[in-house]
Structure formats: C-alpha cells, structure tokens
Amino acid sequence: MTGDWWEYLLTFAVSVILCWFLTPVAMKVALRIGVMDRPGGHKGHDSPVPYLGGVAIVMAFAGSVTAAAVIRPPHSGMDELVVVLAVAVGLAVVGLLDDLRDLSPAVRLVLEVVAGLAIWEVGAGVQVTGTPWVDVVVTVFWVVGVTNAFNLLDNMDGLAAGLAGIACAAYFVIAATNGQYLVAGLSVGLAGCALGFLRHNFHPARIYMGDGGALFLGFLVAYLGIKLRFDGSRSVSFLVPMIVCSVPILDTTLVTITRLAKGRSPFEGGRDHVSHRLVKMGLPIRVAVAGIYFASASIGVLALVVSRVDRASAWLLAGLVGLTLVLGGILLAMVPVYPESRSRHFAITEQPEDRVD
Numbered sequence: 001m002t003g004d005w006w007e008y009l010l011t012f013a014v015s016v017i018l019c020w021f022l023t024p025v026a027m028k029v030a031l032r033i034g035v036m037d038r039p040g041g042h043k044g045h046d047s048p049v050p051y052l053g054g055v056a057i058v059m060a061f062a063g064s065v066t067a068a069a070v071i072r073p074p075h076s077g078m079d080e081l082v083v084v085l086a087v088a089v090g091l092a093v094v095g096l097l098d099d100l101r102d103l104s105p106a107v108r109l110v111l112e113v114v115a116g117l118a119i120w121e122v123g124a125g126v127q128v129t130g131t132p133w134v135d136v137v138v139t140v141f142w143v144v145g146v147t148n149a150f151n152l153l154d155n156m157d158g159l160a161a162g163l164a165g166i167a168c169a170a171y172f173v174i175a176a177t178n179g180q181y182l183v184a185g186l187s188v189g190l191a192g193c194a195l196g197f198l199r200h201n202f203h204p205a206r207i208y209m210g211d212g213g214a215l216f217l218g219f220l221v222a223y224l225g226i227k228l229r230f231d232g233s234r235s236v237s238f239l240v241p242m243i244v245c246s247v248p249i250l251d252t253t254l255v256t257i258t259r260l261a262k263g264r265s266p267f268e269g270g271r272d273h274v275s276h277r278l279v280k281m282g283l284p285i286r287v288a289v290a291g292i293y294f295a296s297a298s299i300g301v302l303a304l305v306v307s308r309v310d311r312a313s314a315w316l317l318a319g320l321v322g323l324t325l326v327l328g329g330i331l332l333a334m335v336p337v338y339p340e341s342r343s344r345h346f347a348i349t350e351q352p353e354d355r356v357d
Contacts, residue, residue, distance in 0.1 A: 008176070008188050011068060015192025019060035023200045026052040027207045035100070037208050049205060051099060053197055054213025058092045061193045061220075065186065074182050080122045081182075087115050088219050091147070095211030105267045108215075112147055115219060116140035119226065126226055128238050143222045149248035150218030151211060152255060156275040156285060157203035162293050163248060164217040165194035170244045170300030171224050174307050183227045190220055203285045221245065230307055236314045243303040243321055247296045250274065250325045258333055270337075277335040 030036065030050030037051045062085060074081065094111050097103055116139055119125055125139035154160040168191035175184035194217065200206050209217075225241025242249070251274045256266045264270070278288035302321060306314045 007072070008172070008185065011064060011185055012188045012192040014067070015060055015064045015189045016196040018063055019056055019193045019196025020199055022056035022060050023053055023197055023207060026050070026056040027200070029055075030207070037099075037210070049208055051208035051210035052096075052212075053201060053207040053209040054092055054095060054211070054216060057193050057197050057209060057213045058089060058216050060196060061190055061216075062089065064189050064192070068185065068189070077182060080124055083118060083122045084124070084220075084223055087118050088216050088223075091115055091219050092212045092216040095151075095213070095215040099210040099212060109144065112144045112215075112219075113140055115147070116143035119143055119223060124223065124226060126238060139226070142226065143219065145252070146222035146225070146245055146248065147215055147218035149245065149252040150221060151214040152252050152273065153248050154209060154211075154214040155271075155273045156279075156289060157205040158198055158201050158289050159275055159292065160214050160217065161194045161198045161201050161209065162289065163296050164221055165191045165198065166293060166296045166300055167221050167244050167248075168194065168224065170297075170303055171221075171228065171241075174228060174240065174304055177304075178228075178230060178307070180227070180229065183224060186220075187224050190217070190224070203289065228307075236306065236311055239314055239318050240303050240307050243306060243318060244300055246299055246321060246325055247274075247292060250329055254329050254332060262338055264338075272337040274332055277332045277337055280335050280337055 027050050030052040035050060035052050036048035038048045065081070065085060069078070069081070091111065094103070094108060098108060117136070120136050120139045126135050126142060128138055129135055150160055150164060153163060168187045171187035172184050172191060175181075175187060197209065197213070201209065222245075225245060228237060228240055230237050230240070255270070255273055258272060259266045259268070259270065275288050275292060278291060279285060283291065299321060302317055306317050309317070
C-alpha cells in the first residue's frame, strides 16, 4: 500500500459495505438456529436479540484485508499480518464458544495471554524498557487488558462498536500522517467494519456482536496501538495508544475497583459500567452513548497532538487527560448502581429523620 487517499477510501468503503450487508445475514442465521441473547439477570433488554454480529465483523475485515493483500501485496510484514489475523480469528472463535457455552474466565485469560505472546513472537511487541522480559510482560498485559476492556464495553447498544471505530479512526490519522501506511490501512478497514455493524447495533439494537466480535475488535485495537511508531522517545510511542484507549481503560478500571470494593467478582456481569452510571444519572441511552463517543473522539484528537509535540509537552497533555479521567471516574463511582447502594441512597434522601448526627 502506498498511502494514496483513494486506497484508504476504497478500503474504508469496502469494509463498511461488506459489514453492512453481512450483518443482516448473520442476523437471519442467528434467528434460524436460535443463537439469541435472552433477557434475564443483569441484562437490560426485554426480548431476545440475535448475537452473531461478531461473525459478520470478522468476515468483513478478513475479506477486505485478504482482497487488499492480493490486489496490492504489502512490501513487508506479510507473515506478521497472517499470524495476527489468525490469532484475531482464533479469539473470535473463543468468544463465540463463550457466547454459546459460557467458557471459564480462566480459559479465556490463558488464551488471551497466548495471543499476547504470539504478538511478541512475530516481533510486534511493546518496546518501552529495552529489557526483553519486561517488554514481554508489558506486551501481554496490554493485549489482555485492552482485549478485555472492549469485551466489557459491549454492555450497551452501539458502545463497543462505536468506540472501536473511533479508536481506529484516531490510529488511522496518526499512522497516515506518520507514514505508516499498512497500519493506517488496517485501522481504516477495521473502522469501516465497526461502522458498518453499528448501523444495525445502535440503540435499539437489532443484533449484538457477542464476545466473538468484542474479543476480535479488542485484540486488533491492542495490536494496532502497539504498531504505532514515532521519532524520538519510545515512551511517547506507548503514551499515544494508551490515550486513544483511555475511555475503555477507565471503564474497566472503574468496574474492577468498585466491584472489589463491594465484595463482588470483577468477572461477573453487572449494570455498573460508565454507560450504566450515566443512564442512572438520567441520560437517555442514546445520549449517554453519544456522550461517551464525544469524550473518546476528543481524547483521540489529543492523542494526535501528543504524537506531534515534544516529549515534555506529550507527558503534560497525557497527565491532564489522566487527571481528568480519574476525577470523572471518582464522580461516576459515587453514582448508586448496586442494590445496597441504592437502598442507602434512598434511606438518606427520603428519610433524613433516621440519620444519626
């Protein structure tokens, strides 16, 4: 790929169209074979929803990448691309099996660690410290963390697909302006798949991507973030994908900390994510999701700025983003989302005479 604008546009358009048309096909198959996400427990929908959307995303991305590689083979990195695509599809299969059979979280975690090690083995791992064993650990931690963050984000209509599309759009702009044409092409293709699927997944969703789609998107977002390279400090190269993915990271961190504080397992489902807390504050679902989109897109713009400034300015901007997210996380953590929290909240607000001063 040479990086001409029409090649990017064609890649994006093909990905959007493929996923746009494959998603209804996946919907019909899911309805026919009974692969449905049924209401109950912590789930908020009222009627069964098909969730083979991840299959459409995988097929659209794999198809567009394969076609692009055949028409215009990359000058280098073909072996790496094959391995990464194979690992991504493998994780999608694991996610689909989890959708159908409820795999143990330990099994998923082990396979995600293997995926991170595969990234390292093909020479695409994190290069931050220069100490191999430390960089291996950082690579695995990043891959597992971001993959699971996007899996956890799939908690409200359109959220995971929208944020994956925004993250990939940010990657595309950063990579294209930095001359990383293959990373830019893969990013714009994945953004197109997310957008094509979002047409059917935005509230009220007619189909879900399931764990298969979420793990696929999360892994590729993690991989593309690692592949971003800039002149100068290696620490800045790693700051940029962290900033781009900071909203999913915030959501995962908030859920993990608040669940542990309440004595709950961080692996169980729940309606205690950032999106749920915004809805509890009175925002309609569409507004809550759009607000998260806006925050993620704004942070993506800041990530582009960080990639273009000197090291000191980059760390200053990153610190401001981090401080803003920490403060936002603290405020969101105060929103009552657990039954016992709501009980105490109502007792205080509705029966102040029972309070002991």
